[in-house]
Amino acid sequence: MSATKSRARSSSQGSANRHPQQQLSKALSGIQGLDEITGGGLPRGRPTLVCGGAGCGKTLFAMAFLVRGATNFGEPGVFMAFEETAEELAANVASLGFDLNKLVAQKKISIDYVRVERSEIEETGEYNLEGLFIRLKHAIDSIGAKRVVLDTVESLFAGLPNPGVLRAELRRLFHWLKDRGLTVIVTGEKGEGTLTRQGLEEYVSDCVIFLDHRVNEQNSTRRLRVVKYRGSRHGTNEYPFLIDESGISILPVTSLGLTHKASTERMSSGIPRLDQMLGGKGYFKGSTILVSGTAGTGKTSVAALLARATCERGERCLVFAFEESTDQLVRNLHSVGIHLESYINQDLLKILPSRPSAHGLEMHLVSMHRAVVEFDPQLVVVDPITNLITVGTMPETQSMMTRLIDFLKLRGTTTFFTSLTSGGNDLEQSEAGISSLIDTWLMLQVVRWGGERNRTLTIIKSRGMAHSNQTSEYRLSDAGLELVDTYVGTAEVFTGSARLAKEAEDAAAIAAGTEEVARKQAEREQRRKALERRIVELKERFEADDAVLVQSIREAARHSEQLAAERAAMALSRQAFTSVAKAAPAPRKARRA
Amino acid sequence: MNTRTDRKPKPVVATAKWELRLYIAGQTQKSVTAFANLKRICDDHLKGQYRLEVIDLLKKPQLARGDQILAVPTLVRKLPTPMKKIIGDLSNEERVLVGLDIRPLGGTNQ
Numbered sequence: 001m002s003a004t005k006s007r008a009r010s011s012s013q014g015s016a017n018r019h020p021q022q023q024l025s026k027a028l029s030g031i032q033g034l035d036e037i038t039g040g041g042l043p044r045g046r047p048t049l050v051c052g053g054a055g056c057g058k059t060l061f062a063m064a065f066l067v068r069g070a071t072n073f074g075e076p077g078v079f080m081a082f083e084e085t086a087e088e089l090a091a092n093v094a095s096l097g098f099d100l101n102k103l104v105a106q107k108k109i110s111i112d113y114v115r116v117e118r119s120e121i122e123e124t125g126e127y128n129l130e131g132l133f134i135r136l137k138h139a140i141d142s143i144g145a146k147r148v149v150l151d152t153v154e155s156l157f158a159g160l161p162n163p164g165v166l167r168a169e170l171r172r173l174f175h176w177l178k179d180r181g182l183t184v185i186v187t188g189e190k191g192e193g194t195l196t197r198q199g200l201e202e203y204v205s206d207c208v209i210f211l212d213h214r215v216n217e218q219n220s221t222r223r224l225r226v227v228k229y230r231g232s233r234h235g236t237n238e239y240p241f242l243i244d245e246s247g248i249s250i251l252p253v254t255s256l257g258l259t260h261k262a263s264t265e266r267m268s269s270g271i272p273r274l275d276q277m278l279g280g281k282g283y284f285k286g287s288t289i290l291v292s293g294t295a296g297t298g299k300t301s302v303a304a305l306l307a308r309a310t311c312e313r314g315e316r317c318l319v320f321a322f323e324e325s326t327d328q329l330v331r332n333l334h335s336v337g338i339h340l341e342s343y344i345n346q347d348l349l350k351i352l353p354s355r356p357s358a359h360g361l362e363m364h365l366v367s368m369h370r371a372v373v374e375f376d377p378q379l380v381v382v383d384p385i386t387n388l389i390t391v392g393t394m395p396e397t398q399s400m401m402t403r404l405i406d407f408l409k410l411r412g413t414t415t416f417f418t419s420l421t422s423g424g425n426d427l428e429q430s431e432a433g434i435s436s437l438i439d440t441w442l443m444l445q446v447v448r449w450g451g452e453r454n455r456t457l458t459i460i461k462s463r464g465m466a467h468s469n470q471t472s473e474y475r476l477s478d479a480g481l482e483l484v485d486t487y488v489g490t491a492e493v494f495t496g497s498a499r500l501a502k503e504a505e506d507a508a509a510i511a512a513g514t515e516e517v518a519r520k521q522a523e524r525e526q527r528r529k530a531l532e533r534r535i536v537e538l539k540e541r542f543e544a545d546d547a548v549l550v551q552s553i554r555e556a557a558r559h560s561e562q563l564a565a566e567r568a569a570m571a572l573s574r575q576a577f578t579s580v581a582k583a584a585p586a587p588r589k590a591r592r593a
Numbered sequence: 594m595n596t597r598t599d600r601k602p603k604p605v606v607a608t609a610k611w612e613l614r615l616y617i618a619g620q621t622q623k624s625v626t627a628f629a630n631l632k633r634i635c636d637d638h639l640k641g642q643y644r645l646e647v648i649d650l651l652k653k654p655q656l657a658r659g660d661q662i663l664a665v666p667t668l669v670r671k672l673p674t675p676m677k678k679i680i681g682d683l684s685n686e687e688r689v690l691v692g693l694d695i696r697p698l699g700g701t702n703q
Contacts, residue, residue, distance in 0.1 A: 115661045122692030125627070125681035130618040131650060131662035138654035160664070160680075 024231040027075070027147070027183040030068025031061070033250030037226060037235040042207055047174055047184035049204040051195045052211030057222060057243050058187040060096060061211065062149040063089070064248045065185055067098045069147045070108035075183075077147035078139040079111045082155040086111040096247045110139045116159025123161045129169040133176060140182070148177060148184045154198045174203045195227070206230045212238070216393065221360050224250055240362040249366055251403055260409040262286070262464075267414065270309030271302070273483035274442075274457070277472065279465035283440055285378075286412040287463070288405055290435070292419040293444030297455055298476050299418035300329070302442070303381045304338045305481060306416055310379045311343040318377035320368060321353040322387040329353070337480045350375055356387040361400045364388060368404060372413065380408055384418040385434075401434045439463045445471075447495045454495035457483065473499065611635075611643035612672035613693075616657070618650045618665045623682045627666040630683035638695050670694075 026040035035041045042048045042065070050058050066077035081089055089111060090100040103109040112135055140148065153170065160166050177184050186204050188196030195201045201208055208227040213220060223238040241250040266281035275282040283289055289306075291299045300323075307317045321329055329351060330340050343349035352371055359367070372380060382404075389397045401417075408415045417438075435441065441460040446453050458471045473484045473495045484499075494502045615631055617624035628647060635643050650657050650665065660669050664680040670693050679692040690696075 112658060114663060116663065120676065120678050122677070122679040122688055123681050124679055124688040124692065125630075125684035126623055127664040127666060127681040128623070129663055130665040131616060131657050131667060132664075134618060134650045134654045134665075135657045135662070138657070156663070 026232070027069070028073055029065050030072045031064050031248050031250060033239065033241070034224075034248075037224075037239060037250065038207075038229060039232060039234060042183060042185070043229070043232070044183050045178065045181040046206040047177060047186050047204045048207040048209060049186050049188055049196070049200055050209045050211065051188040051190055051200070053190045053213065056190075056211040056213040057241075057248070058211060059084070059089075059151050060093060060243055061209075061248060062151050062185045062187055063093050063098065063100075064096065066109060066147055066149050067093070067100075067103065068247075069183075070103055075146035076108045076110075076143040077149065078136065078143070078145045079109060079149045079151065080136060080139070080153075081111060081113045081151050082116070083152055085113045089113075095245065096243065097245055098247070107143045110143050110145065112136070112139050116156055118159050118161070121159070121161070128165065129173070132169075133173065140180070146183060148182045149187070150184065151187045152189060153186055154188055154196065154200065157198050170200075170203055211241075216396075221362050221396075240365075242362055242366045244363075244366070246370070249369075251362065251365060251369075260286075260406075261412065263412065267313075268309050269302075270305030270307075271481055271483065273472070273474075277459060277468035277470070277483075278440070278462055279467055281465070283414065284464060286409065286414055287439035288409065288415045288417070288437060289440045289442070290417045290419055290438040291442045291444060292421050294421050294446055297444035297446055298336075298474075298481060299420070299444060300324075300383055301333065301336050301338070301476060301481055302444070303383055303416055303418055304329075304333050304336075304340065307349060307379065307381055308338055308340065308343070310414075311340075311346075311348040314348070315378035316347075316375060317343075317349050317379040317381065318371060318375050319349070319351040319381040319383065320371075321351055321383050322356050323383065325353045326351040335478065336476050337478045350377070356391050359391075361388060361391050361396055364391070365400050365404060369407060372408065372411070377413060379414045379416065381416045382418070384420050386420040398434060402437060405434070405437045449495065449498050452496040452498075456495060610673065611639050611670070611693075613643055613645045614660065614669040614671055615645065615647045616650055616660070616662045616665060616667045616669065617647060624666055626682040626684065627668070630686070630689070631668060634683070634686055634689055638690065668692075 025044040026038070026042065027044040028035050028041040029038075050061055052058055063079065066079055069075040069077050079089070084092065086100075086104075093100060100109065100111065104111060114132070114135070136148070139145065153173075156166055156170075157163055174184075174186075186200060188198070188200040191197035191199075195208060195210065205228075207229045210225045210227050212223045212225070214223065215221075222241050222243065224241045225238045226234045226236065239250050241248060263285040265285040266283065267285050268275050268282040269278065283306075291302050293299050303319075307319060310317045319329075324332065326344075330344075333340060340349055340351075344351070350371075354364075354367075356364070368382075385397075385401060388400070391397075405415060417434075438461070440462040443458045443460050445456045445458065447456055448454075454473055455476070456471045456473050459467045459469075475482050475484060613631070613635070615628060617627065631645065635645060648656055650662065656662075660667075660676075660678075662669075666680070666682060668679040668683060668689075670677040670679075677692055677694065679689055683689050
C-alpha cells in the first residue's frame with residue numbers, strides 16, 4: 001500500500017513540478033483503466049459528475065473511487081448517501097470485494113446516510129441547508145477526508161419542497177467543497193435529453209463522466225464516456241467497463257501507442273517442417289499468429305503442437321477453449337499423439353474452457369485479462385476466436401480482439417489464434433477482421449480431389465522473415481502432424497493419392513525416356529552395322545564380277561588371237577594373197593612355214 | 594390521531610407531553626426568528642406541556658445525523674410520535690401548527 005501511496009503522491013507532484021501552471025492536478029481513481037483514459041484520474045480538488053440511467057453503476061463507481069482512494073492512495077473519503085443506508089451500501093459493495101465496515105472502523109471511510117422524507121417535512125419560512133454542510137464538514141473533519149461522494153444529491157429535489165432554495169444551496173455546496181480542495185464525485189440520474197434530471201451539470205462543470213448500460217442481442221455491455229474534462233485531454237470514446245468481484249475495470253479500446261518491444265528471438269512451432277518453411281527458425285517470440293481454416297482442418301492440433309513445444313521448453317501456456325471442455329480437448333488430442341496431461345499437472349499448461357455465450361464480450365475480455373495476469377504465460381492460445389463473434393457484433397469483436405492483442409503484445413506474450421472460416425467466405429479473409437494485427441498467418445485448406453479430402457498448409461504472411469511460398473500437404477496421424485514431402489514438378493501442387501499417382505506417372509515418364517534413348521542408340525548401331533555389311537557385300541560382289549570380267553577379257557583376247565592365227569594359216573594354205581594375210585602374220589607364217 | 598390530540602390538551606399536566614427540538618446553526622437571524630416564533634406558539638398552545646431543547650449544530654455537529662437534519666432551522670417533534678419536522682424560521686404559525694399537529698386552543702371548537 002505504501003508503494004502505491006508514494007506513487008500517487010509522486011505522480012501528482014511530478015506533474016505539478018513539470019508544468020506548475022498549466023497542468024491540472026489529478027487524483028488517481030484507482031479504477032483500472034479510468035486513470036489511463038483520463039491521463040491520471042479525476043480533477044483534484046474539484047467535483048466530477050458521474051451520471052447515467054438506473055442501474056448503470058453510478059454508486060459502485062463512486063464507491064470504488066472512494067475505497068481505492070482510502071486503501072491505495074491514503075486519501076480517506078466521505079460517502080454521503082441519499083438513497084441507501086450505510087448497511088445497504090456495505091452489503092451492496094461487498095460483492096465488489098470492498099469491506100466497508102472495516103474501512104469505517106479504521107476511520108478511512110465515513111458513511112453518512114441522509115434521509116429526506118417529504119411527508120415528514122413541513123416548510124414554514126426561510127431556511128437553508130446549513131445542516132447538510134455541518135454534517136458533511138463533521139464527517140470530513142472526523143477522518144480527515146480528501147474525497148467526497150454525494151450519491152445522489154438529486155434526491156433532495158424530491159424531498160425538499162423549495163427547489164429555488166435547493167438550487168442556491170447546491171451551488172453554495174459545490175463552491176464550499178471546491179474551496180476545501182476536496183475531490184468530489186456527484187452522481188446524477190440521467191434525464192430526458194439531459195445528462196441529469198435536475199441539471200446538475202450546471203453546477204459541476206469540471207468533469208462529467210457518463211455511464212451507460214446497453215443490451216444488444218440479449219448481451220448487456222456497460223460503457224463509460226468522459227463527456228468533458230475541463231483543462232485536460234482525455235479519451236473521448238465510449239469505453240466498455242465491467243463490474244465484478246474485483247471491482248470496476250474499464251478497458252481502454254486501444255493502448256495509446258504502438259510502443260511494444262519486438263523480440264528477435266524465435267521459437268519453434270512444434271512442427272519441424274513448418275519451422276523450415278518459416279525461414280528455418282519458426283515464429284517470432286511475442287508475435288501474433290493466426291491459423292485460419294475450414295472445419296476439420298486441424299487448427300486445434302496446430303495450436304496444441306505449439307502449446308506442447310512451449311511447455312517442453314518449460315514455458316507456460318494458457319489456452320482459452322471456446323469449443324471443447326478441458327477433458328474433451330485432452331482426449332481428442334491423444335488421437336494425434338499429443339499428450340498434455342503432464343503439462344497440466346506441472347502447472348505449465350492451463351486450459352480455460354468457457355462458452356462464448358456465457359458472458360458478453362467485455363466480460364470475456366476482462367476474464368482473459370485477469371487470467372493472463374494471474375497465470376503469466378508466455379503463450380496464449382484462443383481456440384477459436386471466431387466463436388466470440390456469436391456473442392457480439394463484428395465491430396465489437398474486432399475492437400475486443402484489438403485490445404486483447406495490444407494487451408498481450410505489450411506483455412510480450414506470444415499469441416496464437418485459430419479462426420474458423422466458413423465455406424462461403426473468401427478463404428483469405430479472417431472472420432474477425434483482425435488480419436492487420438496478425439504477424440504470421442497460416443491457412444489450412446482442404447483440397448477435394450478424386451474422392452479424397454486432403455489438407456494443405458499455406459503461409460499467407462509472416463512478417464519479418466523469409467518464408468516459403470509453397471502450399472504443402474500435411475497429414476494428421478497418431479504421430480502428430482506431418483508435413484509431407486512436397487511434390488516438386490512442373491504442374492500444380494497435387495495432394496493425396498493424386499500426388500502419388502502424379503509421382504508414379506513422372507517416374508514412368510522418366511523411365512520411358514531412358515529406354516527410348518537406348519533404343520535409338522541400338523538402332524543407330526544396327527544401321528551402321530547394316531551399312532558396313534552392305535559395303536562388304538558390294539565389294540565382294542564387285543570383286544566377283546571383276547574376276548569374271550577379267551576372265552572374259554582374257555578369253556576374248558585369246559579367241560581373237562586364235563582367229564587371226566587360224567586365218568593366217570588358212571591364207572597360207574590357200575596361198576592366197578590377202579592383204580590381211582600379208583599384212584602381219586604372213587612373215588611369221590612364212591617363217592614358220 | 595384525532596382522538597389523541599383531542600385528549601391531550603384537556604388534562605393539563607405539568608409533565609412534558611411534547612418534546613421539541615430546535616436545530617440551529619449559530620445565532621443567525623433565522624435562528625433567532627425561529628426561536629422567537631416557536632416560543633410564542635408553544636406558549637400560546639402548549640403551555641406547560643412541552644419541553645424545548647435548542648441544539649446549535651455548530652457546537653454539536655454530531656447530532657445532525659441522528660435526527661437527519663439538513664435544513665436549518667429545523668424543528669423536530671420528538672414526542673408525541675410520529676416524529677415530525679418543520680423546516681424554516683417558523684414564521685407561518687398556521688403551518689407550524691399543522692406541522693406539529695396542534696389544534697389551536699381557542700380557534701376551533703373541537
